[in-house]
Every structure is written in C-alpha cells, then in structure tokens.
Amino acid sequence: MKRTLWAAGYGLIGGLILTFLFKWIESATGEKVYTFLLNVDYIPVVGDIAFQEWIEVLFHLVVSVSVALGFYLMYRLRPSWEKRAITICTVGSVIIGISLFPTTALSDRTPEITDGLSLLYWLLGHAIFGAVLGTLFRFET
Incomplete structure (x- = not known):
C-alpha cells in the first residue's frame, strides 16, 4: 500500500510539472497546449459545463x-522493467500524448490538429512527464 501511495504521489508531481510547463509554454508562445491539457469539451455532458480552471x-x-498507477502496476507485473523505468515511462507517455492529440479537433478552444508546433510541445511535455515518472520510480528501487 505504501508503494502505491508513493506511485500516486509521483503522478501528482509529474502532473504538476506538466501543468506548469504547459502554462508557461502557452504564455510564452501563444500555443494553446495548456488550454488543450485542461480541455474537456469533447466529453459528453461534462463538456457542457464551464468549470473553473482549478477544477480542470x-x-x-x-x-x-x-x-x-498504471505504470506502477506494469512494474508489479514485470519487475524486470524496473531498470528501464525512464525509457518505458517516457515512451508510454509519448504514446498517450500521440493518442490524445487528435481530440484537439473536437474543440474550438484548442490548437488545430495540423498545428505542428503545438504537437511538438505536446509530445515534448509528455516525454518530460514520463521521464519524471520513470526517474522517480528508479529512485524508489
């Protein structure tokens, strides 16, 4: 249970880093990656509600x-992956970022799906998120 709480804490740390990174990128460049990160427009019912930023x-x-916690579960099932934690978390997070980027087409507030610079920032941010998670997992072992 203690390790599960640590894994949740790592997700919180990585998520906050990604939040602040994307907020900074958006304010510095105008690329709407922070807006996209918080966007829930495409989710039925939830997308109709105007949430405050802190709730998003x-x-x-x-x-x-x-x-x-998903990455932590993978490690529990395959302990041999511990030595490759940074690589696995980084690649996995980039794959998640790639799979989420097309949802930008479902909102008028987010970058265009053809916006290559936003895609680059989006994927770099997710790579950093994964690297942070992987690094924290490595420190635990």
Whole structure:
C-alpha cells in the first residue's frame, strides 16, 4: 500500500510539472497546449459545463495519478522493467500524448490538429512527464 501511495504521489508531481510547463509554454508562445491539457469539451455532458480552471487542473491531476498507477502496476507485473523505468515511462507517455492529440479537433478552444508546433510541445511535455515518472520510480528501487 505504501508503494502505491508513493506511485500516486509521483503522478501528482509529474502532473504538476506538466501543468506548469504547459502554462508557461502557452504564455510564452501563444500555443494553446495548456488550454488543450485542461480541455474537456469533447466529453459528453461534462463538456457542457464551464468549470473553473482549478477544477480542470484537478481533472488533469487525476489522470496523471492514474497514469502513474498504471505504470506502477506494469512494474508489479514485470519487475524486470524496473531498470528501464525512464525509457518505458517516457515512451508510454509519448504514446498517450500521440493518442490524445487528435481530440484537439473536437474543440474550438484548442490548437488545430495540423498545428505542428503545438504537437511538438505536446509530445515534448509528455516525454518530460514520463521521464519524471520513470526517474522517480528508479529512485524508489
């Protein structure tokens, strides 16, 4: 149980880093990666509600913790992956980022699906999120 709580904490740390990174990128460049990170427009019923920013950040952090717990479960099932934690978490997070990027087409507030610079920032941010998770997992072992 203690390790599960640590894994959840790692997801919280990684999620906060990603939140602040994307907020900074959006304010510095105008690329709407922070807006996209918090976007729930495409989710039925939920997308019709105008949430305050802090609630949208909480939604993102719940997803970040869930991803971290998913990676932790993978390690529990395959202990040999511990030595490749950084690589596995980074690649896995980039794959998640790639799979989420097409949802940008479902909202008028987010970058265009053809916006290559936003895609680059999006994937780099997710790679950093994964590297942070993997690094924290490595410190635990």
